[in-house]
Amino acid sequence: MTAPFGKFFLPGPTEVLPEVAQAQAQPMIGHRGAKTEALLGRLEQPLKDAFRTANPVYIAATSATGLMEAAIRNGVRKKVLCLVNGDFSGRFAKIAAACGKEVVREEIPLGQAFEAAQVRELLEKSGADAVTLAHSETSAGVLNPVGEIAPVVQARPDVMLLVDAVTSLAGSPVETDKWGLDFVLTGSQKALALPPGLALGVASPRLLERAKTLPDRGIYLDLIPYDENIRKKQTPYTPALSLIYALEAQMNRIAAEGGIERRWARHNAMRERVERWVAKEAGAKLGLSYLPREGRRSWTVSCLRLPEGGKLTGPQVAKAMDAKHGYTIGAGYGKLKEATIRIGHMGDHTVAEVEKLLGALEEVLKSA
Ligand SMILES: *Cc1c(COP(=O)(O)O)cnc(C)c1O
DSSP, rough: OOOSOOEOOSSSSSSOOOOHHGGSSSSSOOTSSHHHHHHHHHHHHHHHHHHHHHSOEEESSSSEEEEEEHHHHHSSSSSSEESSHHHHHHHHHHHHHHHHHHEEEEEOOTTTOOOHHHHHHHHHHHHEEEEEEEEEEEETTEEEHHHHHHHHHHTTTTOOOEETTTTTTTSSSOHHHHHHEEEEETTSSSSTTOSSSSSEEEEEEEHHHHHHHOOOOSTTTOHHHHOOOOOOOOSSSSSOHHHHHHHHHHHHHHHHHTSHHHHHHHHHHHHHHHHHHHEEEEHHTTEEEEEOOTTSBBBBBEEEETTTTSSOOOOHHHHHHHHHOEEEEOOOGGGGGTTTEEEEEEEEEHHHHHHHHHHHHHHHHHHH
């Protein structure tokens, strides 16, 4: 029934290891009882380690977009600067507008990253009380230098930094406390390689202080009850227990691999393998190139431009990879759908598997 692991390279949902999937089959327990408290207690430190924070990690039964909305409702007072370089960072702007916030939308060409100096200027001009961005913009494979941008935001009193780390967390360095992120979130189905349906997030103390002053936090996405409950090893509403079982299994695997830094390093090695293939090996001969520049490439998803005037579009390459070799990769996303392909080398994949995938990709492109 299950295909062998190592063939599914979509940039989310990602491939789930059988042992992680099977952890979901454990029996139900009372969600207000001692067993759930023990379960959440066992997850406390591993999750803090994954987010590099001393603050509690919230576990919400929603896809990542739910916590993006939570970031807006709890973190924006009046006006938000939305840094947009793709569809997911653009989603933040849409959510903010739908929540009645004043939105300053700053859009740069797909494939480019925001730089610290640019953000400093934009912040000065905008007068915003919060900034949103996607750390790893999955639609274009871009990694924004959040570690450099964060001090610029921090230099302005009373501006909150709200970060979508959906395809960076657990796949490349995210230093929640050291960088001073006010809200950072991820979803279960990306670099954590769990089934979809859970979102995880961390709020800074000053974000919680601001949240308490905002009247439109709603109910389900109000972060205050998440914060109060997790400190008692509880969740405000019925937790998605099966997914939390899988999360525990995955946290144990991450510890067994040697911790979160080892997981980052494995992702970096997968990225470097694709980079070498594109720069010096078959990828170069076949005319592929990266959409983002060197140094601004996501560690979890490689967005590659297909050769100009080539025979195959992104969706056709993805289709041939499946039909001829049994691989699932991503076509381009949104406006980049035809012109690019995306390899989601995240979660529990290895360099050896990426190597095989690149061999199949070479055959597909050669035979076109
Ligand atoms: C996948 C993704 C999302 C959306 O996640 P959902 O779980 O579908 O809500 C948001 N941001 C980024 C960067 C993503 O890659």
